[in-house]
Each structure stands twice: as structure tokens, then as C-alpha cells.
Amino acid sequence: MxxxxxxxxxxxxxxxxxxxxxxxxxxxxxxxxxxxxxxxxxxxxxxxxxxxxxxxxxxxxxxxxxxxxxxxxxxxxxxxxxxxxxxxxxxxxxxxxxxxxxxxxxxxxxxxxxxxxxxxxxxxxxxxxxxxxxxxxxxxxxxxxxxxxxxxxxxxxxxxxxxxxxxxxxxxxTRQDFARLHPGGSLGRELMRVGDLMWPLEAIPVFRPDTPLSLALLSICRAPRKLGVGAVLCERGKVIGILTGESIGQLVDRGATPDLNDPVERHMQPPLTAISGHAFLNQAAELFRRCESELIPVHDDQERFVGLISRRDVLKPS
Missing domain, CATH: 3.40.50.10490 (Glucose-6-phosphate isomerase like protein; domain 1)
Structure with missing residues (x-):
């Protein structure tokens, strides 16, 4: 046979x-x-x-x-x-x-x-x-x-x-045309852009580097979407750090007491990398596999901060 x-x-x-x-x-x-x-x-x-x-x-x-x-x-x-x-x-x-x-x-x-x-x-x-x-x-x-x-x-x-x-x-x-006609399933996901899946700027509290930690944490808690994160931006609108409620909680768990009057830049995590909102999700997935970050900043064509993309959202099973 x-x-x-x-x-x-x-x-x-x-x-x-x-x-x-x-x-x-x-x-x-x-x-x-x-x-x-x-x-x-x-x-x-x-x-x-x-x-x-x-x-x-x-x-x-x-x-x-x-x-x-x-x-x-x-x-x-x-x-x-x-x-x-x-x-x-x-x-x-x-x-x-x-x-x-x-x-x-x-x-x-x-x-x-x-x-x-x-x-x-x-x-x-x-x-x-x-x-x-x-x-x-x-x-x-x-x-x-x-x-x-x-x-x-x-x-x-x-x-x-x-x-x-x-x-x-x-x-x-084009690939964009193909993505428009195939929005569902693993194929549609592969053809999605980072900008389609990111947490947008409007949902993320943003701070200046000298913002007191107390005000930053209060903004994170009061944000409409409880993402537990905020972004630290320089004057040019470029992201220079990410503040997460989880990282502050880990400090407390270790017995440290952060000074709430500290400028937020002392507690932020500088981003290891960034990605364009026009990039495909498979490019974001490759970035996450190469670095240990849970969040990657997303920028526009002028490298201004426009959102965050999450490891869990990108690498979760289709």
C-alpha cells in the first residue's frame, strides 16, 4: 500500500x-x-x-x-x-x-x-x-x-x-491588504501591526523624570485602564523609562521602603529596546525573545512615544 x-x-x-x-x-x-x-x-x-x-x-x-x-x-x-x-x-x-x-x-x-x-x-x-x-x-x-x-x-x-x-x-x-482580509486566526495575528495590539498612549500615565514617586503611583492607580504601568518621557516626547507598580511592590516585599518624594527617575526601568508601531507582530515577538523585558515602548516615525506592547499579548498562544 x-x-x-x-x-x-x-x-x-x-x-x-x-x-x-x-x-x-x-x-x-x-x-x-x-x-x-x-x-x-x-x-x-x-x-x-x-x-x-x-x-x-x-x-x-x-x-x-x-x-x-x-x-x-x-x-x-x-x-x-x-x-x-x-x-x-x-x-x-x-x-x-x-x-x-x-x-x-x-x-x-x-x-x-x-x-x-x-x-x-x-x-x-x-x-x-x-x-x-x-x-x-x-x-x-x-x-x-x-x-x-x-x-x-x-x-x-x-x-x-x-x-x-x-x-x-x-x-x-500587499501584506496590508492580506491582513485586512484575514483578520482572524493565527494568520491574521501574524499580519497584525504592533500598533493594532499595543496599549495606546491615552491609556498610559506619563511623567517627567522629576515627578515625585507619590504622584506617579497615584496616577497609575487612577488610570482608567488598570495596567499598573506608567511611562517617563523626556522633553522631546521620547520614552526614557517605565515605572511599574509591580517593581515598587517587589521593593516593599524585600523590606525596602521607597521614599515617595523621590523623583520617579530613581525607580524607573530604562527600556532595553523600542519598536515602531508599523512593525509586524512577528518582529515584536523576536524582540521579546531576545530580551527579558515584559514591556517594550512603541514609537512613531519621529521616535515619539505612542504606547507599550506587552510580552504576554504578543507571545500568548493564538
Whole structure:
């Protein structure tokens, strides 16, 4: 069984290699048409092709190309109303002869839409009805019977990936765009900026270096958000130290009695490092792994203090 499993994967990999040599300018023509269209990309197919279509549409949508999937059977019973003039229809069928799909294509032709076919038979009915054909060529399925859609669906999916990623690169789709569309989960967290997760300046008491310790601790206790910290700033607005209620408490626990009239600079902890609010969270995580600080000051483009980022917030499990 292991040898057979390896052979199946090798067969599918070989099919993708063949596909990479077979692909031609038609995929570029399709990409150019989508880029110039004001409509959305409607991906459709029957059976396993519909499942591949779901994946293609999801990749398109997540990389900046508006797309929906449409079941041709549902479309023939009212859902064709989802299609609008100017949309691009991508129809998936290895055989190119799927009856329900062909009926849908004939019906949708009542609208001024562009129809592209991704198929394994360039002379099939679907190809003849399409404005543009992306031909994946004749493909032998990995199934021992040569029947179960396996290699052909992988080829269609790979063609969809190629189209989606060419489009995303041509659009100049950035990490910021990707983060906007993927705000949840570990992926969204990885693409977040420090400024999105920091404790903002408005929530942090700030002091001059000569502020009495008593007033600083009172400000920390009265702060709207009970963060237990304050920042010491110089005249230029740059952070030169961090005061934490925890550090004062540790002094008391050791039997020391801090003079509440002391200037706060005697009890502050100079920051070991700082980070820009524009930095990504993975950069902040790397800083925390390199230093022992629980808090890192965040600055703007002029290196003015704008907030604090916490080790616990950055390194906590996603």
C-alpha cells in the first residue's frame, strides 16, 4: 500500500509538471479580462468540479479578486439571478460535456458576460460554447479504474491557483491588504501591526523624570485602564523609562521602603529596546525573545512615544 500511495503522488506530480509545460497565453488573456472587468468572477461546476470551484473562488477572494461560486443546478432554479452583466464565468469540467453545466451556460448567455472554460477537452461542447478555453489537456486519473476524479481535479486546482496568484501580483496586493482580509486566526495575528495590539498612549500615565514617586503611583492607580504601568518621557516626547507598580511592590516585599518624594527617575526601568508601531507582530515577538523585558515602548516615525506592547499579548498562544 505504501508503494502504491507513493506512486499515486508521483503520478499526480508528473501531471502537474506536464501542465506547467502545456499552459499557454490563454490564462494571461483570462487574467487581463478579469483585471479590466467591473464584475465579479463566478466559478461553477458539477460534482467534484464544483468542490474545486469552491476552492478556486476562495483563493481568488482571499487574494483580492471578488468571486462567488454558483451551483449550475441551483442557477437553473433561480440562482442565475446572482449573475450580473460584466461578470466573468469560469466553468469547470474535465469532460466538457456535463449536461447541467451546459444548460446553465446557454441560459447565462442571455446576459453580456464572458465565459471561460477550464477543461481537459478543447474540442468538447463546453469549450465550443466558451469565449476562452484554458486547456488542462487529457489527464489520466490516478484511480486504478481511471474513473475517480483525482489527477484532473488537482490540475484544475493548480490552474486556479496560478490564475489567482497572477491576479494578486498584477493588482499589487500587499501584506496590508492580506491582513485586512484575514483578520482572524493565527494568520491574521501574524499580519497584525504592533500598533493594532499595543496599549495606546491615552491609556498610559506619563511623567517627567522629576515627578515625585507619590504622584506617579497615584496616577497609575487612577488610570482608567488598570495596567499598573506608567511611562517617563523626556522633553522631546521620547520614552526614557517605565515605572511599574509591580517593581515598587517587589521593593516593599524585600523590606525596602521607597521614599515617595523621590523623583520617579530613581525607580524607573530604562527600556532595553523600542519598536515602531508599523512593525509586524512577528518582529515584536523576536524582540521579546531576545530580551527579558515584559514591556517594550512603541514609537512613531519621529521616535515619539505612542504606547507599550506587552510580552504576554504578543507571545500568548493564538
Amino acid at each position: 505504501l508503494e502504491r500511495a507513493k506512486a499515486i503522488i508521483r503520478q499526480e506530480a508528473a501531471a502537474l509538471e506536464t501542465l506547467s509545460n502545456r499552459i499557454d497565453e490563454h490564462i494571461c488573456m483570462l487574467a487581463d479580462y478579469i483585471l479590466s472587468s467591473s464584475g465579479i468572477v463566478v466559478v461553477c461546476g458539477i460534482g467534484k468540479s464544483r468542490l474545486v470551484g469552491d476552492r478556486i473562488s476562495a483563493i481568488l477572494t482571499s487574494t483580492g479578486t471578488r468571486s462567488i461560486t454558483l451551483d449550475p443546478v441551483d442557477a437553473l432554479h433561480g440562482d442565475i439571478g446572482r449573475v450580473r452583466a460584466g461578470d466573468v464565468i469560469i466553468a469547470l469540467s474535465n469532460s466538457g460535456e456535463t449536461a447541467e453545466l451546459m444548460q446553465f451556460i446557454r441560459a447565462v448567455r442571455q446576459l453580456p458576460v464572458m465565459v471561460a472554460a477550464i477543461t481537459g477537452r478543447a474540442n468538447a461542447s463546453l469549450a465550443q460554447s466558451a469565449d476562452l478555453v484554458v486547456d488542462i489537456g487529457p489527464i489520466q486519473e490516478a484511480c486504478a479504474l481511471g474513473l475517480a476524479p483525482t489527477t484532473s481535479t488537482i490540475a484544475m486546482a493548480a490552474m486556479g491557483d496560478a490564475l489567482a496568484l497572477v491576479l494578486h501580483e498584477r493588482r499589487g496586493f
